[in-house]
Amino acid sequence: MGAWKLSFGYSLYPEEQLISNGILVARELSCLHVDLKRTGDPKRSERQVQLVVAGACEGPQDASAGTGSFHFHYPACWEQDLNVHLQDDPHEQLKVPLQTLPSSQLVRLIFPTSQEPLMRLELKKEEGPKELxxxxxxxxxxxxxxxxxxxxxxxxxxxxxxxxxxxxxxxxxxxxxxxxxxxxxxxxxxxxxxxxxxxxxxxxxxxxxxxxxxxxxxxxxxxxxxxxxxxxxxxxxxxxxxxxxxxxxxxxxLAPSQLWRYHKELAERARLGHPTCFTNLWALINEALLHDKVGRGVGPGLVKLRQSHQMGPSLGSMWERFPASGSRGFRLRSLPQPHEHxxxxxxxxxxxxxxxxxxxxxxxxxxxxxxxxxxxxxxxxxxxxxxxxxxxxxxxxxxxxxxxFMGRLVKQLPESRICFLEGIWSNLFAASLQDSLYWSSEPSQFWDRWAQDQANLDKEQVPHLKIEEPPTTAGRIAELFTDLLTKxxxxxxxxxxxxxxxxxxxxxxxxxxxxxxxxxxxxxxxxxxxxxxxxxxxxxxxxxxxxxxxxxxxxxxxxxxxxxxxxxxxxxxxxxxxxxxxxxxxxxxxxxxxxxxxxxxxxxxxxxxxxxxxxxxxxxxxxxxxxxxxxxxxxxxxxxxxxxxxxxxxxxxxxxxxxxxxxxxxxxxxxxxxxxxxxxxxxxxxxxxxxxxxxxxxxxxxxxxxxx
Missing domain, CATH: 3.40.1090.10 (Cytosolic phospholipase A2 catalytic domain)
Structure with a gap:
């Protein structure tokens, strides 16, 4: 059964088309673009303002006065307002009824109006995408x-x-x-x-x-x-x-070099707009467990690092000698690499x-x-x-x-590598994995602890999900992922x-x-x-x-x-x-x-x-x-x-x-x-x-x- 459309007419507002499959309904969408332009003394632009369109996809937006561009997606039929206020002075507010804004035309407003202006708002309302x-x-x-x-x-x-x-x-x-x-x-x-x-x-x-x-x-x-x-x-x-x-x-x-790679990739995903969760860390660990590409030979800088005290035995076990090597005789053993599928x-x-x-x-x-x-x-x-x-x-x-939002794409992110989906499909492991990471500072300790809890089971059991605080003195692994581990x-x-x-x-x-x-x-x-x-x-x-x-x-x-x-x-x-x-x-x-x-x-x-x-x-x-x-x-x-x-x-x-x-x-x-x-x-x-x-x-x- 596919989607179908209904039209509803109102006496005050234009006719609205609804798209539905009989279970869910998508309403028409509008998009409001807001540009903040600085006016007056530049030093005053450090004051913070908040922009809110109730019910919009984006939620409240915070910015320094007079800087930034923002957009809001909201149902076209709702009688929404754009609310702007100074965070250090709630009485200074500006309320703009969005139904009154002409479509596809630029509207300029000054804020605040009761004192010397801090900024100029440039507003433009447009129709959102018609197709879902x-x-x-x-x-x-x-x-x-x-x-x-x-x-x-x-x-x-x-x-x-x-x-x-x-x-x-x-x-x-x-x-x-x-x-x-x-x-x-x-x-x-x-x-x-x-x-x-x-x-x-x-x-x-x-x-x-x-x-x-x-x-x-x-x-x-x-x-x-x-x-x-x-x-x-x-x-x-x-x-x-x-x-x-x-x-x-x-x-x-779980070698430190791998953990830094995980940390870097998770930080990049967060920057792009993906929510942060422990399952994503499990996904990267799982990828390292199941996918393997041989690492390339390394130069003398890494050899020197290998020979220094900066690498413990857990890292050293990941290195091997070239058959006829001389002073540059170390290379990484088969380090897992990102899998792009x-x-x-x-x-x-x-x-x-x-x-x-x-x-x-x-x-x-x-x-x-x-x-x-x-x-x-x-x-x-x-x-x-x-x-x-x-x-x-x-x-x-x-x-x-x-x-x-409302069946329309409002922000496209790059498609995730399949390992992040595998992390979702197989996150049964994540609960016990998280607990093990809390208390481990070396990879060998982690795997030993992970298996230890299951050693005396008389049957396979689903691990209990729980919220647990990490130890006061966190290990190397927990330190890297404190934000993840406490969620x-x-x-x-x-x-x-x-x-x-x-x-x-x-x-x-x-x-x-x-x-x-x-x-x-x-x-x-x-x-x-x-x-x-x-x-x-x-x-x-x-x-x-x-x-x-x-x-x-x-x-x-x-x-x-x-x-x-x-x-x-x-x-x-x-x-x-x-x-x-x-x-x-x-x-x-x-x-x-x-x-x-x-x-x-x-x-x-x-x-x-x-x-x-x-x-x-x-x-x-x-x-x-x-x-x-x-x-x-x-x-x-x-x-x-x-x-x-x-x-x-x-x-x-x-x-x-x-x-x-x-x-x-x-x-x-x-x-x-x-x-x-x-x-x-x-x-x-x-x-x-x-x-x-x-x-x-x-x-x-x-x-x-x-x-x-």
Whole structure:
């Protein structure tokens, strides 16, 4: 459902056009430009003035008298005033009714009027942009629809081959099949590589139209989609790069040289206008953990610094000798460098429908409700758009982080590198990370402390969010980021692109407005997200470890979901939470009711469907288990006695080497996990093909009963 326009006429004011999707309403916008020109004695210009337009996007503006240019965006229909006053003399005020200003004409005023003038105000009111930058619509954007049209041809050919069909599939017979990956840190990233390689080997990867990720699985997708042809190639190369990142030492991520780089980049982001939050620091650390570019050789100046007392052992461990070096014989070991890839760059990987469409998930909450989640909304990120299906509001992905008001772009910021989005998608780590940084002055102390709190857990637990004061004597790390560390780690992640939009009077009854059943806030529009200046975006693992919601949008019409679950505790727990959530929200989804035997000993693959709900997708669930892999090195190939050790993969929730706090794996552990997840997919090839065959049959059945 797209946006539509309404016109309202008033007796005193011009006709106003409203744009709405039935949930949100955008009003017409005006822009006021204000220039302050100095008059009289220049010394008096040091007095401070404040300019205010109530309800404007920009809020109060402070300046020295007679200097500066300002602008205000505000709803055109409101009877607004420009208020100017001296901060040291509140009685000296100037109030200008904006409705009286002629459009596009310069108006000059003197301030103050009751004493010698300090400055001249030059005012100019103009119409704001007519067209919205925010897309108000509840269906897929035109770019996604065009992609699906191309992808269908790839899927149809792949299904014909995989299912050995006699005839080509007609367009309305092609099912929509999706991969849904959960979070789980480096464990999730590694496992997704193994499972995608398994689907590729079986010839089933081209049958997939969507792939969604959350938390750690987004790291794998972000890496893969740097290559526009990744799914058409052998995944051995990307897998080897993954191994390099997973097994490398992570101490360098918190070396002083890296911390200064983080500090510099965060300061530049703040200068551009991005809100400051701890998640941004986590994003840069996470980038250093997962991306690596070899540093260049360095000159004698840095060698001298290396040999001085200014570098401790933590920095020294990041240096190595040239093979034949002499006095200039040191260079940096593989220092992580900024990674320039952006989310919008992934459009190239979709240009011909050659890969599935990736969708990354986050949860929007309220700062004061982080511990209880009385309020939450799913936010999705794709290479085309970022938005909230609940409100039917989306923006182009390259504009995420820019400032919007009333659906229009008012300040465009450069598109963030994808690492800052990964910091949002995976900020489950940020709470414990923040606590560890408080008390650490050396990188080794940090990692030891981070792991220590999790050592005795009997299962993986979501860290509790809390506000905590740093120690009186802060370490080197905390000193660099005092402002960040004393704030709540996850608040104010980005500017709210829905800011200023109003609610349609019947929004609550719109068929696509999905209410949060646990909260009463959805009936109070003034407390919903469009009224907030910032979004509070979180890792979905704080609520449910799933990336399923984008696939449950009725406009995407997904037939089959391949559920890739990377939890160490409870093979069906998160999927059952999804089912319960869907039941509460009235979203069609099959009941997840495994048998007692399946609960006791889950297999590699489980099928869930509900014939009574034809609109609900079927779910083929792949928990992270080590079952027949213990006895078979490949499907149907028994292990020899010498190979038995290779089949022992520790997935215990208490002492597994794959706990989500582990940031470095041994070569043996990463190889085992890759082989296990690859095997689990390949060993389930019969169930996979049968589920896809049923999806085709389901489409054909719907075609037969579709009215002419």
């Amino acid at each position: 930058t925010v897309r108000l619509g509840c269906g897929p954007c035109p770019e996604e629809q065009a992609f699906l049209s191309k992808r269908k041809q790839v899927v149809a050919a792949a299904l014909k081959k995989a299912l050995q069909l006699d005839q080509d599939l007609q367009e309305d017979e092609i099912p929509v099949i999706a991969v849904m990956a959960t979070g789980g840190g480096i464990r999730a990233m590694t496992s997704l590589y193994g499972q995608l390689a398994g689907l590729k080997e079986l010839g089933l990867l081209d049958c997939i139209s969507y792939v969604t990720g959350a938390s750690g699985s987004t790291w794998a997708l972000a890496n893969l989609y740097e290559d526009p042809e990744w799914s058409q190639k052998d995944l051995a190369g990307p897998t080897e790069l993954l191994k390099t990142q997973v097994t490398k030492s992570k101490l360098g991520a 952006k989310l919008s760059d992934q459009r190239e990987a979709l240009s011909r429908g050659q890969n599935p469409l990736p969708i990354y998930c986050a949860l929007n909450s309220k700062e004061q409700g982080l511990s209880t989640f009385e309020f939450g909304e799913w936010c999705e990120f794709s290479p085309y758009e970022v938005g909230f299906p609940k409100y039917g509001a989306f923006i182009p992905s390259e504009l995420f982080g820019s400032e919007f 709540r780690p996850l608040a104010q992640a980005t500017h709210n692109f829905m800011r200023g939009l109003h609610f349609h009077r019947d929004y609550f009854h719109h068929p696509h407005f999905c209410t949060w059943k646990a909260s009463k806030l959805d009936r109070l529009p003034n407390q919903l997200t469009p009224a907030e200046p910032h979004l509070c975006l979180l890792d979905v693992g704080y609520f449910i470890n799933t990336s399923c919601p984008p696939l449950l949008q009725p406009t995407r019409d997904v037939d089959l979901i391949l559920s890739l679950d990377y939890n160490l505790y409870g093979a069906f727990q998160q999927l059952q939470l999804v089912s319960r959530f869907c039941q509460e929200q009235g979203i069609p989804f099959p009941s997840i009711s495994p048998s007692p035997e399946e609960e006791r000993r889950p297999q590699e693959c489980h099928m869930f469907c509900d014939p009574a709900q034809p609109e609900a997708p079927a779910v083929l669930h792949f928990p992270l288990v080590n079952d027949s892999f213990q006895d078979y090195s490949a499907p149907g190939v028994p292990r020899t006695s010498e190979e038995k050790a290779a089949g022992k993969v520790n997935l215990s929730s208490s002492d597994s080497p794959y706990h989500y706090t582990k940031v470095t794996y041994s070569q043996e552990d990463v190889d085992k996990l890759l082989r296990l997840t690859h095997y689990n997919i390949c060993n389930s090839q019969n169930q996979l093909r049968e589920a896809m065959h049923q999806a085709v049959q389901r489409r054909r059945k719907r075609k037969q009963f579709r009215p002419e």
